[in-house]
Amino acid sequence: MDNENLKNIITSVIPECEFSADESQFLNVIVKPEEFRKLAEFLRYDPETQMDYLFCMTAIDWTTHFFTIYHLTSSVTNFTVVIKVKITDRETPNIDTVCDIWKTAEFHEREVYDLFGIKFNNHPDLRRILLEDDWVGYPLRKDYKDEINIVEL
């Protein structure tokens, strides 16, 4: 199986998705938050893809929108795909959890919630993980201001 095949498989599940592979070494798929959960379940349980290893999960703040980024690979077929979910709602960003599909997502989603303020629906224990519970703001957002600890040059 190569990237072309993988593209065809993903398009058969989610017809409206964008692909980009020019700027990264992996195949990138951009999906909407509503469709993400369906794609994740498919990639994990489909016998052809079997993406059982979520090796990196993070988010990016592009000031107008967020991306949550899932690096998936399969321990069987060794194929890698990167799912990017575009979240345009900056006030109450939210997305479905995948921690029942990949257990490692439980901690990683808590980290993203902690540092970006993205809520994960149906997460069993969504609390701050690295910062204190009463911390104000989400430090990895680009508009985060901390005049004491961050020195602007």
Add this chain to the structure above:
Amino acid sequence: MTEQELITNIETAPETQEYFINMGPQHPSTHGVLRLLLTLDGEIIKKVEPHLGYIHRSIEKMCEKDSYQQIVHLTDRMDYLSCHMNNEAVCLCVENGLQLEIPERVKVIRTIISELTRLSSHQLWWGVMGMDLGAITTFLYGFRDRELITDIFEETCGARLTMNYNVPGGVMFDIHPNFQKRTKDFITYFRKKLPEYDELLTGNVIFTERTKDIGYLSKEDAISYGVTGPSGRASGFACDVRKRFPYSAYDRVEFKEIIYTEGDCFARYKARIDEMWESMKIIEQLIDNIPEGEHKAKTKAVIKLPEGEYYQRVETARGELGVYIVSDNKKSPYRVKFRSPGFSNLSALDTMARGNKIADLVATMSTLDLVIPDIDR
């Protein structure tokens, strides 16, 4: 007693009540500041809830303001026991983004020092693990042998722990003239000493009683939790980055990927001991064949990565470290994410410890080989 009497006896036994205990943040077996909130029924663990972040420094946020050369130095402070591999990960990622051709000499030097770092990390782990289970001698033995490696580092890199030897494009200085001889001497010495480790702990009845069938992690859980490194391989998850995605000089050396299928503490212990033998094998294959040439490729003073995303993974002593850089063509990256092995390994602790006793949790934590700054970043 008849069967019926037994059943009545059990039914009328007084009820037990679950209670909580805080283990850490100053507990000696957590090797740093990590707090575990234990839910207990008597001495049996019902749930482990890690509370982390005591030394969170927000390295990822700092990286967004720093140049690419500066980022390398921050990564030393994550997993300080595999600092060389952390540096290497960032350097490889940047070099990959710049499409920079790296001299062969650099690749070999990096691989040798990576393996020496892995050896020293495993030596420290072995010593500390013995001490966690009540054997002080192992601690002294482990540190005695580790000292020789740090001496080699001191001579070549100028520092003993956080070496900062890698820079984008190569290594900071050429190796010291003594480097090859001292490394070879060390390998000869350590080949004799490693069987001693086995004699002290591996065959010890008290030790095996406390590690066999304790802290079980299945292969499915290991993959699902993303448990990598020797811990993941002890559960049968073939996750060695050096084999799957060879970098530096790993494609030209022969070594075995250590895989155990038992998934208990003893398997994780054995996996690390075996890995030390493999590391020595790798060093021996390379130490006499360091190619001549430059120790650094020419780079610009200000590095700007082309717009795009770069992902690089390396195998540290604890598992798979991923560096994810998103660049917008400025002199500092737009976003950096470190996928640290400790963070994912820790998330499986709850599954491993459930149903065991508190004393077994100490053994389980030791074999996970957690380094707290790596988790907190």
